[in-house]
Amino acid sequence: MAIPFPPLLYSEKPPIPAPLAPLAAAAPPPAVVAPPPIPAPLAPLAAAAPPPAVVAPPPIPAPLAPLAAAAPPPAVVAPPPIPAPLAPLAAAAPPPAVVAPPPAVVETVAAPSQDDLKRIAAHRAVELVQSGMVLGLGTGSTAAHALNRIGELIRRGTLRDVVGIPTSKKTEAHATAVGIPLSDLHAHPVVDLSIDGADEVDPLLNLVKGRGGSLLREKMIEGASRRFVVIVDETKMVPRLGGSGLAVPVEVIPFCWSHTLGRLRSLFDGKPGFDARLRRATTAGDGGKDEPFVTDNGNYIVDLYFENGIHGDLDLISDKILRITGVVEHGMFLGMASSVVIAGKDGVRMEDKREVR
Ligand SMILES: O=C[C@H](O)[C@H](O)[C@H](O)COP(=O)(O)O
Structure with a gap:
């Protein structure tokens, strides 16, 4: 059932309920935890990112400065580094102390815009994040709200010892900017929780993803997740x-x-309204040339269009696409989502995956 959000709506810092006030007063100031050591494969990133061994939090980018100014001064607690051989074990271990995030309530939204709805869905999902978790960090305009919220909770000290695995270079830069410590699937082969947007969701929670071009890394990281919330x-x-x-x-x-495009086209030959096209993009510099869109992995994207959606057995169609040599991955995420948080004009609700697809 949908939980209506107006007129309750949101306040960035909800007041502490009276029974909790003494507790809050006694509680130590929020601590900012230095990120864990960055594994070798991330070393080049580390060079660009704030130095991990430094106890101070990473520099806050200009747009976030007002937020940072409002946050309480962080006390700094460096966690003991996890010796390399134990890293996989640490990934599998249950999360340590759990500090419940404050209720995900945002600002008053009288007539929510699409972006307001994306933020409301993102904040609802971030309520599931617990300290100590390994997080899959999604890509896109909806996932960006989740990154902002996670970064905010880390700066407040509400979330501690989380590491995020970014699903794109863009998300990697965003997560670094908001202070989320980063890792990868080498160091953390099991992800506790991934949160990401989607382009389409069907009634069985199958997804289309990748209109931003990040489908491959998203599928790798979300496929390695114990829970994937869309x-x-x-x-x-x-x-x-x-x-x-x-x-x-x-x-x-x-x-x-x-040639690969032609083979993809032949899979759907005769389907009314079907089309397949190479995705193109206008380059930023150089007079804005129109060129093939290039993914973070140096590949191209062929976009398939269906007038009335994809008819037939999706698993079978997925297999046929993947069997074409030259195809790396497709953007249908079948049976992968554990839950979907849907924000609409009437409220926000969470649907869980049904067992039969
Ligand atoms: O490649 C992009 C990703 O799959 C996005 O998660 C998807 O396109 C949804 O993006 P947005 O939240 O911006 O609609």
Whole structure:
């Protein structure tokens, strides 16, 4: 059932309820925990990021400065480093002390915009984050709200010892900017919780993802997650995948891409309204040239379009696409989502995966 948000709505710092006030007064000031040592594969990133051994929190970018100024001065607690051989064990261990985040209540939203709804869904999902967790950090405009909220809770000291695994270079930069310590699947092969947006969600919680081009890393990290929570505004709900008429992306290697495109096209030959096109993008510099869109992995994207969605057995169609040599991955995420948080004009609700797909 949907939980209506107006007129209750949100306050960035909800008042501490009276029974908790003495506790709050006695509680130590929020601590900021230095991020864990960055594993070797991330060393190049570490060079760009704030030095991990430094006990002070990472520098707050200009747009976040007012937030940081409002936050209490952080006390600094450096956790004992986890010896390398124990890192996988640490990943599997239950999360340490849990500090419940404050209620995810935001500002008053009289007539919520689509972006308000994305933020409301994101904040609801971040309520599931607990200290000590390994997090999969999604990509896109909805996931960006989750990153901001996680960063805010870390700065307040409400969340401690979390590490995030970013699903794109953009998310890596964003997470660094808001102070989320980063890791990867080498150091943390099991992810406790991933939170990410989606382009489409069908009634069985199958997804289309990758209209931002990040499907491959998203599928790797979200597929390694104990729990994968999808956050959407209600416009993303469709009766069947491909039903929005927008792209169902397929990542392909650049070598002979038009041959791969032709083979993808032949899979859906004769389907009325079907089309397949190489995704193109206008480059920022150099007079804005129109070129193939290149993913974080150096690949291209072929977008598939279906007039009335994808009909047939999705698992079978997925297999057929993946069997084409030259295809790296596609953007249908079948049976992967544990839950979807849907924010709409009437409120926010969470749906859990049903066992039968
Ligand atoms: O590649 C992009 C990702 O799959 C995004 O999660 C997806 O496109 C949804 O993005 P947004 O939240 O911006 O609609």
